[in-house]
Amino acid sequence: DGGITQSPKYLFRKEGQNVTLSCEQNLNHDAMYWYRQDPGQGLRLIYYSQIVNDFQKGDIAEGYSVSREKKESFPLTVTSAQKNPTAFYLCASSMAREDSPLHFGNGTRLTVT
Amino acid sequence: GENVEQHPSTLSVQEGDSAVIKCTYSDSASNYFPWYKQELGKGPQLIIDIRSNVGEKKDQRIAVTLNKTAKHFSLHITETQPEDSAVYFCAASNSFGNEKLTFGTGTRLTIIP
Numbered sequence: 001d002g003g004i005t006q007s008p009k010y011l012f013r014k015e016g017q018n019v020t021l022s023c024e025q026n027l028n029h030d031a032m033y034w035y036r037q038d039p040g041q042g043l044r045l046i047y048y049s050q051i052v053n054d055f056q057k058g059d060i061a062e063g064y065s066v067s068r069e070k071k072e073s074f075p076l077t078v079t080s081a082q083k084n085p086t087a088f089y090l091c092a093s094s095m096a097r098e099d100s101p102l103h104f105g106n107g108t109r110l111t112v113t
Numbered sequence: 114g115e116n117v118e119q120h121p122s123t124l125s126v127q128e129g130d131s132a133v134i135k136c137t138y139s140d141s142a143s144n145y146f147p148w149y150k151q152e153l154g155k156g157p158q159l160i161i162d163i164r165s166n167v168g169e170k171k172d173q174r175i176a177v178t179l180n181k182t183a184k185h186f187s188l189h190i191t192e193t194q195p196e197d198s199a200v201y202f203c204a205a206s207n208s209f210g211n212e213k214l215t216f217g218t219g220t221r222l223t224i225i226p
Contacts, residue, residue, distance in 0.1 A: 004156075033211065042117070042202060042216030043157070050210075058212065090156050098209040101147065104156030 003027065004105035006091050011110045013085075021076045021108045023091035029103070030096035032074035036060060037088040037107070046089075049074055050096055078110060085112045115140040117205050119217030127225050132193055134220045136203035137185040143205040146186045147214070148177060151200045160201075161188070190222075198224045 004025045013019045025032065031050045035043040045058030049068040063082025068074055074093075078085045088109050092102040116139040126132045136146075144165040149157035163170045163177045163186065170177050176189040186205075190197055203217040 031211065040122070040218055042119075042204075042218045044216075045212060045214075048212045050212075056212070092156070092211075094211050100211070101159040101162065102149075102157075102211050102214075104149075104158065106155050 004091055004093055004103055006089075006105035006108050008108060009106070011108055013110070013112050015112055016080045017112075018077055018079050019085075019110065019112075021078070021089055021091075021110070023074045023076065023105060024072055025074075025091075025093045025103075025105075026072060027093055027103060028071075029093035029100075030071070031094045031100075032068065033092040033094075033102065034058075034064070034066065034074070034076045035090040035092065037090055043090065046076065078112075085110060115143060115205055115207065115213075115215040117203060117215045117217045119203050119220060121220060122218065123221045123223070125223045125225055126193055128193055128195060130193055132188075132190045132197070132222055134188045134201055134203070134222070135185060136187070136205070136217050137183075138205040138215075139184070140205070140207050141181075141184060142207040143184075145206045145209075145214075146177070146179060147204050148188050149202045149204065149216075151202065151219075153199070157202055193224045195224050195226060198222060 033048040034046040047066040049055035091105045094100040147162035151157040179186040206213045
């Protein structure tokens with residue numbers, strides 16, 4: 001079955017440590033996205049990539065970094081510079097055309113203490 | 114930038130009754146309005162969308178209406194069933210790219226058997 005795999009489902013880290021969240025898709029989608037979801041807030045875009053080896057900052061990119069070395073993979077690193085990293089992180093992908101909807105993974109819940 | 118407000122934040126309805134969730138947007142240039150459903154422990158999934166050249170769209174028990182003059186759009190679910198229980202997000206965009214989507218804050222819908 002085609003889809004987006006995010007791993008792990010739950011992640012715990014100590015404050016001051018960098019952590020990398022995995023996102024893999026086998027939908028052959030060109031575009032990939034990272035969103036952050038907090039209680040009572042809508043999804044906020046962190047980074048997106050429309051093509052391999054290229055990515056753009058979203059609305060809340062500070063304290064995060066990404067890479068897009070392969071079409072299938074778009075890992076997100078939450079750095080120690082992120083002031084409030086505890087959140088639910090969602091990865092998504094879509095075709096690079098106007099009417100292509102977002103396909104989301106099942107998310108990673110990151111807890112930093 | 115775009116601002117999307119969504120109401121109510123929680124909604125409980127008896128099984129078989131109808132549910133209505135409303136969103137307003139601020140950018141009159143917005144032309145694409147998707148609705149996503151997020152079940153517990155999963156990522157959001159597109160359930161219906163509408164473009165600004167259409168006033169209403171229906172898919173079985175789900176319908177979306179758009180009032181461009183008032184800048185609001187609504188999700189209507191008829192004959193609700195227990196599996197409709199989830200969090201619903203509206204979104205708006207004035208661009209062809211998913212990176213321009215602004216999401217509402219979500220509505221937790223509970224269907225009471």
